[in-house]
Amino acid sequence: MGSADRIHLVGSTSIALGYDRDIHALAGAIQVSEFDQATAVTERTPADAVIDAVIDAVFDATVHEGWDIGGPANGGYLLALATRAMATAAHRPPLTVTAHYLAPVTPGPIEIVVRAVRSGRRMATLSATMIRDQTAVLEVLGTFAEQRDDAVVLCDATPPDLVPYDRCEVPVIRDDAAIPALQRRLAVRLRAGDEGFAFGRPTGRAEIAGWFAFADGSAIDAIGLMLVADAFAPPIFNSGLAMGWVPTVELTVHVRAEPEPGPLACVFGSRFIQGGLLEEDGEIWDTAGRLVAQSRQLALIPRA
Amino acid sequence: MGSADRIHLVGSTSIALGYDRDIHALAGAIQVSEFDQATAVTERTPADAVIDAVIDAVFDATVHEGWDIGGPANGGYLLALATRAMATAAHRPPLTVTAHYLAPVTPGPIEIVVRAVRSGRRMATLSATMIRDQTAVLEVLGTFAEQRDDAVVLCDATPPDLVPYDRCEVPVIRDDAAIPALQRRLAVRLRAGDEGFAFGRPTGRAEIAGWFAFADGSAIDAIGLMLVADAFAPPIFNSGLAMGWVPTVELTVHVRAEPEPGPLACVFGSRFIQGGLLEEDGEIWDTAGRLVAQSRQLALIPRA
Numbered sequence: 001m002g003s004a005d006r007i008h009l010v011g012s013t014s015i016a017l018g019y020d021r022d023i024h025a026l027a028g029a030i031q032v033s034e035f036d037q038a039t040a041v042t043e044r045t046p047a048d049a050v051i052d053a054v055i056d057a058v059f060d061a062t063v064h065e066g067w068d069i070g071g072p073a074n075g076g077y078l079l080a081l082a083t084r085a086m087a088t089a090a091h092r093p094p095l096t097v098t099a100h101y102l103a104p105v106t107p108g109p110i111e112i113v114v115r116a117v118r119s120g121r122r123m124a125t126l127s128a129t130m131i132r133d134q135t136a137v138l139e140v141l142g143t144f145a146e147q148r149d150d151a152v153v154l155c156d157a158t159p160p161d162l163v164p165y166d167r168c169e170v171p172v173i174r175d176d177a178a179i180p181a182l183q184r185r186l187a188v189r190l191r192a193g194d195e196g197f198a199f200g201r202p203t204g205r206a207e208i209a210g211w212f213a214f215a216d217g218s219a220i221d222a223i224g225l226m227l228v229a230d231a232f233a234p235p236i237f238n239s240g241l242a243m244g245w246v247p248t249v250e251l252t253v254h255v256r257a258e259p260e261p262g263p264l265a266c267v268f269g270s271r272f273i274q275g276g277l278l279e280e281d282g283e284i285w286d287t288a289g290r291l292v293a294q295s296r297q298l299a300l301i302p303r304a
Numbered sequence: 305m306g307s308a309d310r311i312h313l314v315g316s317t318s319i320a321l322g323y324d325r326d327i328h329a330l331a332g333a334i335q336v337s338e339f340d341q342a343t344a345v346t347e348r349t350p351a352d353a354v355i356d357a358v359i360d361a362v363f364d365a366t367v368h369e370g371w372d373i374g375g376p377a378n379g380g381y382l383l384a385l386a387t388r389a390m391a392t393a394a395h396r397p398p399l400t401v402t403a404h405y406l407a408p409v410t411p412g413p414i415e416i417v418v419r420a421v422r423s424g425r426r427m428a429t430l431s432a433t434m435i436r437d438q439t440a441v442l443e444v445l446g447t448f449a450e451q452r453d454d455a456v457v458l459c460d461a462t463p464p465d466l467v468p469y470d471r472c473e474v475p476v477i478r479d480d481a482a483i484p485a486l487q488r489r490l491a492v493r494l495r496a497g498d499e500g501f502a503f504g505r506p507t508g509r510a511e512i513a514g515w516f517a518f519a520d521g522s523a524i525d526a527i528g529l530m531l532v533a534d535a536f537a538p539p540i541f542n543s544g545l546a547m548g549w550v551p552t553v554e555l556t557v558h559v560r561a562e563p564e565p566g567p568l569a570c571v572f573g574s575r576f577i578q579g580g581l582l583e584e585d586g587e588i589w590d591t592a593g594r595l596v597a598q599s600r601q602l603a604l605i606p607r608a
Contacts, residue, residue: 035518256579
């Protein structure tokens with residue numbers, strides 16, 4: 001990491017020395033700016049480290065078969081696994097969790113190493129590393145806390161307009177092999193037309209809405225919401241712009257309420273696709289019409 | 305953390321034993337569900353830990369005076385400090401960064417301990433802990449990568465409707481002491497009317513838009529975008545619902561392009577205020593009309 005005591009300034013900084021000006025004078029800054037001064041950092045030797053990361057708990061788990069989308073396990077499923085370990089260590093359910101995806105993970109054993117960052121009266125912050133064969137495959141940072149069942153103060157949005165779950169049509173997919181394994185675990189029912197991408201008829205808008213439920217009818221808790229946040233087909237498929245593997249770089253889920261029993265009304269959309277990356281935003285609502293989670297991810301655009 | 309080899313199932317799980325059913329049968333799940341089985345985790349003793357967190361670099365830095373909003377340093381400023389250390393260690397600018405705020409930070413010395421999680425050809429993932437007096441005050445997880453200057457594939461939004469920066473009116477605030485110190489470092493100019501909250505005339509909508517620039521005219525790079533993401537007054541102020549200190553729990557910033565030189569057009573809004581928490585979404589655009597960053601934070605509602 002280089003020698004100690006050097007000043008590092010990354011970005012639009014330059015040195016206020018005349019003879020260096022041609023090289024260092026970048027747009028609008030001919031000397032070190034207030035902001036750059038105020039955010040200067042000086043590296044020193046790691047031996048001086050004042051804290052050691054404390055490992056608080058190690059968990060064994062298994063990435064099960066059948067939670068994949070054509071090989072690698074679903075990203076929401078992996079996040080649920082890590083979040084369950086963290087929630088166990090925190091003795092609290094997840095409130096806001098962010099995962100960075102480091103490598104695809106196939107079924108088989110994993111370890112989850114959990115570190116306590118801070119434990120407060122209401123909130124606990126922890127980080128976790130999911131490990132396969134001594135290699136980190138997922139890194140997670142999260143804050144855990146019980147939900148407060150206060151009244152909704154402001155809700156400037158509505159659930160997606162879906163026909164009731166029981167009357168929601170399930171499209172007939174003739175080629176059974178085309179259904180990702182994950183979808184057999186789930187009983188997702190899409191908004192009419194939103195299945196179009198799977199039949200060569202994308203809607204033209206990067207949005208997919210529908211109901212989420214488990215195929216075995218089990219209830220969806222805060223850990224389950226981690227899966228919901230990444231369980232739908234990428235909305236870019238309905239834009240008609242691209243199909244294929246959409247590797248998640250980062251996924252953040254905010255849990256905003258305990259879901260009421262029953263299926264969840266979900267809508268996912270992408271508004272910004274540029275620089276080889278797409279953003280995907282999700283809103284998840286329960287049958288009582290309350291927002292139970294928001295999600296956002298940054299992912300790589302599928303290769304043509 | 306309890307003894308080893310126990311199975312932990314957090315959430316809507318229950319035990320498939322008849323005599324336990326009254327206690328354990330929760331909504332829709334009278335036995336352990338497929339999902340709960342597939343996400344089961346087993347704790348073992350920390351001594352079995354297979355990896356140690358590797359500290360890759362330690363940085364000294366100073367939380368400067370004048371970047372605060374009435375005492376504690378601004379959250380975006382703290383994130384910029386941590387991100388500069390991480391970018392230095394990564395030799396790459398930030399792409400997506402998430403911070404969890406653990407404690408308010410006043411001016412003075414800090415340390416930033418950086419750990420490499422994964423270093424790939426294009427992307428590097430790192431975590432960092434900001435430390436004051438041997439206490440963690442900020443925990444950050446980020447992925448760092450150069451921007452790819454590919455064409456915009458999809459942009460389903462427009463920059464906020466602002467009059468050009470030079471013609472944007474600066475509201476006269478008579479009580480100079482009422483201006484947070486941070487705002488003296490900046491040359492923010494709000495959309496007409498959006499300053500209303502400061503004069504007892506909130507717009508009635510939880511949204512604030514305006515131009516961001518540094519008072520010293522310096523350019524805004526990817527590190528600067530971390531500050532921009534938290535430099536405006538909380539949009540909840542314009543809802544008329546609450547004023548006061550809005551402590552950030554978590555802030556995520558996606559950098560989507562290198563900003564063109566010049567001020568940045570920003571819009572921040574809150575759509576979901578419930579359970580004692582608010583979500584705040586930001587979009588940051590450069591003068592070329594390109595989205596350069598998206599932000600989202602989860603924060604505590606100000607106490608009445």
